[in-house]
Amino acid sequence: MAFKPLVVRLLSLYTILLSGSAFSQTQSAQWFHLDSKTDSVLGISTDRTYRELLSNRKPTPVVVAVIDGGIDSTHEDLKRILWTNPKEIPGNGIDDDKNGYVDDIHGWNFIGGKDGRNVQYETAExxxxxxxxxxxxxxxxxxxxxxxxxxxxxxxxxxxxxxxxxxxxxxxxxxxxxxxxxxxxxxxxxxxxxxxxxxxxxxxxxxxxxxxxxxxxxxxxxxxxxxxxxxxxxxxxxxxxxxxxxxxxxxAEYAYNPDYDGRSIVGDNPNDLTETAYGNPDITGPDALHGTHVAGIIAADRTNNLGVQGVADQVKIMAIRAVPDGDERDKDVANAIRYAVNNGAQIINMSFGKDVSPQRKVVDDAMRYALSKGVLLIHAAGNDNKLLDTTASFPADRFMDGSAIPNLITVGAITAKNNENLVAPFSNYGRKTVDVFAPGMTIYSTTPKNGYDNLSGTSMAAPVVTGIAAVLKSYFPKLTYSDLKRIIEKSAIVQNRRVLRPESNELVEFTDLSKTGAIVNLYEAIKLAEAEEAAAAEKKG
Structure with a gap:
């Protein structure tokens, strides 16, 4: 979840109050949509892309699953773009489509009880x-x-x-x-x-x-x-x-309190990894801030002239609640991935992570299942300003046998500052483990009760990439998960510059902080997809 960036910001605010700070120019509310050439900001060029490259193309809907802490299904900027289970009749208490989940109209909640109660706080793993x-x-x-x-x-x-x-x-x-x-x-x-x-x-x-x-x-x-x-x-x-x-x-009160048990609400056996039919259909839960914000980054309604605009314009968001305030459980993550795949998700956003994964195999198996069905997984790198090449973090970038996960993109976060402070101070990084960077600092998006606010974290950077993947899949529906990953990474803009390594005063090469040494860009991704489409047509003709 987006905890660490909040602490970083608190520290910064605390320092400023005590000692003062130099003024820095604020950016446009949704700076991540801006273009580096026309706006001098390292956004992903969303608006320019729609204006110059996509106006004459017809999109097809794409189902994107958001595995998170809940989504406000009534939000004015999200309600139109929510996925709806076509074979389920709302509120009749019957599993109409026989998928194992009763009344799963917009998704499922794996951290809720059959009596309607929900887990909000959980312990750390x-x-x-x-x-x-x-x-x-x-x-x-x-x-x-x-x-x-x-x-x-x-x-x-x-x-x-x-x-x-x-x-x-x-x-x-x-x-x-x-x-x-x-x-x-x-x-x-x-x-x-x-x-x-x-x-x-x-x-x-x-x-x-x-x-x-x-x-x-x-x-x-x-x-x-x-x-x-x-x-x-x-x-x-x-x-x-x-x-x-x-x-x-x-x-202080829950995550590291060995006497706290929040799981009893669910009513399952947390150690029985074969259980799948638990939870309830409440996709919002008691605290939907994080998930609502993530969903808005991906696909907030671009046509209603309200609030904000998401990256993708033809997305149906499938909401899967599996991440509490605390560490998610491996069992829930695995079931969430399988639910998403089995119900038609083509891309899954995973803005969560933890340091210990005792039941890692069940998550590995679920990710392999997603791979077998051609589903792309996009994961936040984490907010501990750590080198992931030498630090354990889960879900990991490799399977337990050491082989690469070909359908996974791991995302670090950048700021709006086009200088040595480009990399977000909280972002994890790694030449061997992080694939790309994307905007993740002071990201303005949807919040519960028709609200809008800034949040920061690799949790915000991952859905920027998910949005790009969704646009590619929508306008070029024949692209496979491997095509999407390759195009996103190949089109990302390499930054040959020195930047501050997260939470340090050390200047390092940006290219040493990820596999690509690059920042994602929707405009360049669409251009590459168009070029490859044209080349394929010429070869075929």
Whole structure:
């Protein structure tokens, strides 16, 4: 999920409040649609592509599955583009199409119970492994164990230490940022009162109508904070801070709490990997922020003149809820992939990941199944500013036997800054493991209850690529999963420049951070698809 980028932003905001920051120009609300030549921004050239290359082509609908934490099915910018199961009758309590899922009209929820309740918070996978081993090894001495048990005992000690460390860290962070939040709320409220306004937008903060020097200084500091982070108002900062605090609280109280059990709501046996018929048809769940944002990036309605526009214009989004606030379970991910494939998805967006995968084989098998059916998988690289070439992350970029996953694209994130700060500070990277980079910082998209907001993460970069894949498949329906992957990677624009390696002051070659050393571009992808289509026609004729 998009937790780490929020923490990065909180740290940045906290630093700015204390010490100030240099102003940086904010970008267009949906900067990722812009074009590098006409707009001087490394967007994917969406609008230019539709205007110059696709206006005379007829698209066909493409089904894209979004495996995530839930999608607001009533959103004004999404309701028209939701996939609808053609063989299922809504609300009759019958599995009309005999696919094993009752009333799955727009998708399925693998983290809900038959009684309608839903899992919101979950433990981290490392916590679950610690809980599994605790009854066996708590209070035991390694020297007293049999050699065969000592390896597992070592894992227990490692897991316990990590859980205790993480919980303490998040508790401390939550305490610190809660204090920061209180200060910020006080400052914002005081400035509103002093200036006689209900909203502190950048125009008001930049030129406050007051002669009070203290108010001017406070407004200037808040303006720098707001503008440098790409916000339009101080209220937006406050909203993101509230979301970040909620994330920190969930980590402190649930993710690393060995006494918390959120899974009981589902009513399945989490360790029975053969179970598939569990969950409920509620595709929204208690917190659909992340999934709604992802869906909007891919395919927010481009024709209704409301809110935002997605990358793809002929997509049906299949919503599959399998990712809670916490680590997703391998069983749920595997079932989600199979559900998507069996119900006609041609592309699957997977904006999630974790560090430990105890039941990895079941996910591997599901990804192989998707491969056998020609389905493309697009996965977020992760938000831990780590080198994936040497760090475990799941789903991995290779099968357990070490072979490459040919139908998988792994995506890192860039910012709107066309300079050394191009790579998002939170993004994972890897010359051997990350395929491409895409816009993923301050991405404006749909949020629940007909809302719109900026979020950041490789979780946002992956659906940009998913959108490109969907456009290619829609306008060139004969393209296979391997064609889509090859065209996206081959057409991506190589960046021969030095950039800051994520979360460091070290300048490195951008080409060393991924396999392609490139940023995806829809315009170049369509041009390549057209050229290959023309070459094939000439060869055939």
């Amino acid at each position: 490392v916590t679950r492994q610690y809980v599994r081993l605790r009854p066996l090894y708590e209070g035991k001495k390694r020297s007293a164990l049999k050699p065969a048990q000592q390896k597992e005992y070592d894992q227990f000690v490692k897991y316990k230490a990590e859980v205790e460390k993480k919980r303490a860290e998040y508790q401390e962070q939550y305490k610190s940022y809660s204090e920061f939040s209180s200060q910020l709320v006080t400052i914002i409220g005081g400035l509103k009162q002093a200036l006689g306004v209900s909203k502190l937008d950048t125009a008001t903060l930049r030129n406050p109508t007051t002669d009070n020097d203290f108010v001017k200084k406070a407004a200037a500091a808040l303006y720098e904070m707001t503008a440098s982070q790409g916000y339009s108002s101080a209220d937006d900062i406050q909203n993101e801070l509230e979301r970040g605090l909620e994330d920190l609280k969930s980590k």
